[in-house]
Amino acid sequence: MKLIQDLPEIFEEFKEKRRQAFLEIKEYKDKGNPVVGMYCAYFPTELAMAVGAIPVGLCSFANETVSAAERELPKSMCPLVKSSYGFAVEDKCPFFHFADLVIGETTCDGKKKMYELMAEFKPVFVMELPNSQSGKGIEFWKQEVLRTKEFFEEFFHVVITDRMIREAVHISNEIRTSLKKLYEVMKLNPAPVLGGDIQKIVTGSKYRFDFQTTPEVVDAVTAKILEEYDKGKMLEYRPRILVTGCPIGGDSMKIIHEIENNGGVVVAVENCSGVKTLDQMIDEEEEDIYGAIARRYLSTGCSIMTPNDNRIELLGRIIDEYQVDGVVEMVLTGCHATGAESIYIRKFVNKEKGIPYIAIDTDYSPADKGQIATRLSAFIEMIQVQDDELDMNYCYKIVLSGLTRGDSINHIVKKVRDYTKIPICIYDQRGRKIPDDLYINKTDIKSERIIEKVLEGNCGKIVAFIPPEKRRTNVLEILDILAKSYELRERSFCVQKLKAQQDTPDFLWVLSESTQALKAIYKGASEIQAEMPCLVLHDDKSIFVSCVQGKDGREKFIRLCEKYMEKVEGFLLIGNGFFDVHNKENNKAMQYEILKIIKRNKIRKKIYLTENYYYELAAAHISKMTEKGIRYQNDLECIKREDEEKGKNLYETLYWYLKMKRNISQTAASLKIHRNTLLPRIARINELIALDEKDGAECEKLFLTMEVGLLGVNRIL
């Protein structure tokens, strides 16, 4: 699915989705679809989907209904509870109005009491949530899930079959997966879009009741964002902020807005409205599907859980994966669990992750907007100040000057290290440290403050330790610069090495009529690399080979060619090794002459070698360069005359007899005649030209003349 609109329009469309949903929910109701209202991330929405109901989040983030709630609820209560209750009693939430049933959980005390009050005017089913994510807790929660399932069956008069619940699980997993992928675009550095815009999509998608199409729509938005990022559409470098704490939405979005209005970018929202509910999927392969549902939902790291290790684990992961520079925790006034837990969160973020942390205590009132803005602006500035001590442009200057001066990479890394005070070193592909004087103590190594970047082509890695006072993003940027300079240096060295190799003898040509064969050899040799000559593949179905190490090197190369030609069609002609690169083109032309000679006969082999064609090559060359008149033909003339006059085959017999070096048996075999047929012919030849009286040199002379003459005839023909 390709989106036609621009991203800003898409974001606004999703932002308006909740408002549009107010009308849509009525339509669904009119069609007979039940509606189940929910407040909490612990409720398994799959149960509602399985009975054909629409699970919808009830309004709970607006300040306007707080005062209505405060008529009955204590003022000190958390604004989320007050807003939720206020919407309910005022009937200002359309979803609440149309909901057939409201699901509650025994999360915090405020909510527990709210559900009790709500039950007076709306059917409410409360799930009993354990306070621990232990084995016992999971087992207890599973029973609650089953109890809820049975209640739904009775309430909605629908039997939830295994297929129905699994279908619902599958759809909700798909939706979670697509939203998670959307969130993950914020791992890019610099960030592609504002976190607020991502939040619009995530929130808006919860109000799409056509669940089947939601993943496709969200995936299309993700693809669009990535497509534009590839074209260079991205934000400038901003401090990357993780927002955590109480659920964010509606009026509490002021936190996200103020962060992004003051120069930061919210790369992740760890709250229930964000990544927390998208991190884990339900295991669809699990036989005990309700157990899987229970495990997945209970793993949500809410501050009402004790201990809340899952939250710490998730936070740590997000900080690393999203390259977070600072953490902002929103604590709603009156949320004691989150407020108390923020002590642990601060410790974890500062000490273990080495990044700044701030907690904002607020409610839904706009009164503290200014104060929040001031505090967040100072927070972001503080993050930037640390970075401003480090002039990245100067780092670029150090590296570029080093490269153009021809400084060693050792020297460049040392200079960068001295300026930035960031411990960095490069490990080349042999594991050697450059520079070799870097020492990082073991505790630091264990602390997840070490970052590595693998270099291109697996030629090593670059490693840095993030000092507590340094921004992670800056360290990554420096790593990136040094990695690229190392790769540039290596590439330039390789290009020079390759050029030098191409001029290093011995040389030889490989010719073929099959491009596939040549590519196979080229690829094979490139993969081996070590101790292999240098190959250059030409467009005219040839390979020029240099750095051949003499006879042994050529033989090694021939064996390689034999190996790769086993599975490939066609044949190769491997030339002789020559020493002078000026002979290159003439040698190639000579190899083509040999190729013509080979093609004149039947192609039987996969590998042909030049040295097997010296004679034919010489004869062909002589035939080309000389005229008939100079050839010593007196003896041959009388043989030919005899053949013409008497219809004998003496000329051909003589040819093979000389070719077989006057061996009777081999000559007979070549002519495919009996020895007894051959002997009289030889006798007659001797009568005519006294062949047996001629010595070897004379015979070679005759044979060469015949061979050259034959080639001359073939050329004319």
Place this chain on the structure above:
Amino acid sequence: MYNIDVCYKFIFGSMFEEMVLDDIAQKVYEYTRAGVFFVSCSGEILAYSCGKEERKACSLKKGCLTFEDYKRIFDDTVSGKNQNLIFPVYHLKRVLGYVVLTHINTEQQTFFRELGRILVQISQEFFEEKGKNTFFHLPLKEQVICRTIFAEKQCHKILADILEGNYIIIIFPKEDIIQKIDYLTINQAWKHLYVYEEEAYITAVLYKVNDQKAQDVYNRIANINLSCCISEMFGDLDVCRAKQDFLKHIMSIRRQEDVGMKREKDWYMEGLFAYTSPLIKDAGLNDYSISCLIEEDKKNNTEFYHTLKMYLLCENNITIAAKKLYIHRNTMVYRLKQIKSCIGLDFNDGDISRGLLAFMMMHDAAEGQGNKQ
């Protein structure tokens, strides 16, 4: 009426031009409408100017006098068949060249004779310069005949009457200045000959040779003891050019032990393989096994290369090869064993042995061409 003084004037003016003779010829033609040709004693046309019809002559396209044009211009002039005037240019009783005036106005003979004399004087210096590296100062006709023999593809038809068969060609390299190549010396060996002089070689074409006389010729040339290359007897004049080229290739192979006459049939193989030198020199044809053998010989002062070559030339016959090398059979066997371990090839295999021999012949031909005596 032509005025000789006018000619003096423009001839003088032409002396300052870059191409003096061309300018003079041009101006003379423009003034007199007579064709003007400056012909060297070797038949080369140094400069000319003439009418449109005359410009179609073959000689002018080739830049040297053809036999037909020679007969037309020179023989017919002598016999009075045309209105041409030929003025030989002498120096110390030697003819350096000719000034030829064609299509002259016969009523102005006196003028043209005077003009011819002036042109002879002017052109003398140029003819001297042209002929300064000439060994033999042979008659023009002879030079034209020889040029026809070696330049024309089908000269037999034209010259068969003059040069009756059979023929033998001998070439002498000019650079061997230590040897005094004298016309009379060659003439002593055989009186029916034409001599053709080129920049680097002197070629003698012997005609009216027969089977009985041929051997006599070889003996006499051998006795002269000049460094030369001599062909076998042949009957077709059209083959002269190819033969000369072949002999030049044989001649280009120089080895220290080579002195005196090289006979075509004795150097036939080397001559053919001399044509393959570009494969070694320009294309870098090389054999690792043979290179190993040569290295071995250099290092240990052995003769394995020569031994192998002789063995292959003797059709892999140990006895015959040993005899030719003047070594004992056992020595031959030992050497062959060493050679085999050095090159790692089975040189008793027919194809391998022929290929190796071919490479060695090519290698030696290229090496020979690289040597100088």
